[in-house]
Ligand code: AMP
C-alpha cells in the first residue's frame with residue numbers, strides 16, 4: 001500500500017478515504033491520531049492491524065460538535081455536560097455508557113465509550129466532512145506517540161492510506177482521560193487538562209492508582225491501555241530522582257559515547273555528555289510538547305542508554321511523569337540516600 005502524504009488543503013481527499021473505509025492519520029492538538037469511521041467496525045479493526053495494537057485496548061471517538069455525542073452515548077450526565085462546556089474542544093476524553101450503534105471493535109467489548117472533541121481545525125474539518133472518527137495515536141503500538149507527520153510516516157508508511165501533514169502538535173501528550181461511568185469520577189490518564197482543573201469544575205475526582213504505579217500482578221486495569229509497556233524508545237530509559245547536584249554528578253560519570261541525557265535547559269552548561277533538552281525545569285507544558293520527539297531523537301541518534309530527571313507531578317507535570325515512568329518501564333534510581 002502506498003501511503004499518501006496530504007497537505008491541509010487536501011482534507012476533502014482524506015474525508016473520501018474515510019468514507020470508503022480507509023485509514024487516515026490526522027493532526028490533533030495532542031498527538032497525531034490514526035482515524036477510521038467510528039461506525040464502520042471493519043475499518044476500525046484495520047486500525048488495530050496497522051498499529052499492532054492489542055484488540056482489548058479500546059479507542060477514543062472524536063467528534064467535531066457536541067451534537068454528535070447523542071449518537072454515541074446512552075447517557076450524558078450533568079458532570080459530563082459541565083466538563084464539555086468548560087474543556088471542549090480540547091484535550092479531554094470522557095468515558096460514558098455507550099450507545100448500541102458503537103461497534104465492539106471501538107469499545108473492545110466494554111459497555112462504555114471514550115469520546116473527545118479536539119480543537120485542531122484540520123481534525124475538526126475531517127470529522128465534519130466524514131463522520132465521528134475512532135482514533136488512537138498514530139504510532140506502532142508501544143512506541144512513543146507521534147507529534148509530527150514525519151514521526152507518523154516513519155512508523156506507518158505502507159500500513160495506512162494517508163497522512164495529513166498539519167505540522168507539530170501543540171500539547172504533545174495524549175488527552176486526559178476521565179471516566180464518568182463510575183461515581184465519583186476517576187482520572188485514568190493525565191494530560192493537558194489537569195487534575196486540578198477537573199476538580200475545580202466538578203468537585204471530587206479520584207486519581208486512579210495506575211496513573212502513578214505499575215499494575216500489581218492479577219490487577220485489572222480500569223483503562224486497558226494502562227497495562228501495556230508504552231511510549232518506549234529502543235534505548236533503555238532510566239529516571240533519576242534527587243538534587244540537581246547529584247543528577248549532574250551521576251550523569252557526568254556515564255560518558256561512554258552511547259549514553260545521552262534528557263535534560264532541563266538549566267543543566268546544559270554543566271553537562272559533559274550528549275543531551276536532548278526538554279525545556280526549563282518548571283515548564284511542564286514545554287516538557288510535554290517535547291517529550292515524545294526527544295525519545296525518538298535519542299533512537300535516531302543511536303543512543304543505547306538515556307537518563308532523565310524524574311518529573312514533578314503537579315499540573316501537566318503529572319502527564320509528563322505518567323508517560324516517562326512507563327517509557328522507563330518504572331525504572332527509577334534514587335540518587336540521594338535518605339538514610340545516611
Ligand atoms: P490512545 O488512543 O492510544 O491514546 O489510547 C486511548 C486510551 O483510552 C487507552 O488507554 C484506552 O485504554 C483508554 N480507553 C478508551 N476507551 C476506554 C473505555 N471505554 N474505558 C476505559 N478506558 C478506555
Ligand code: MG
Pocket residue numbers: 136137145
Ligand atoms: Mg497510544
